[in-house]
Amino acid sequence: MENMIELEECPCCRGAGMIAHEGGWNVQVVCVDCGSCTAYVEYDTEEEKLEAERTVARLWNMGKVVKSNPGE
Helix, strand or coil, X not given: CCCCCCCCCCXXXXXXXXXXXXXXXXXXXXXXXXXXXXXXXXXXXXXXXXXXXXXXXXXXXXXXXXXXXXXX
16 A cells, blocks of 8 residues: 555546556556546666656646647
8 A cells, every 4th residue: 555646636627547557668647538648757677667657646646748639
């Protein structure tokens, strides 16, 4: 439980955010409802992975997200 990371609601639609890893080398937070997301952060080790998760959570919770509108 010490590694629990809290995510606020999506700053765009108030949906749920999810920490998503891709390829075992980067992580970002993605809204499961509207698809808004943070920039991804790369990592190499397990220690860097946890810090990367904390970084994207911090970005998400501050509202630093990218949202594409339909047709973009």
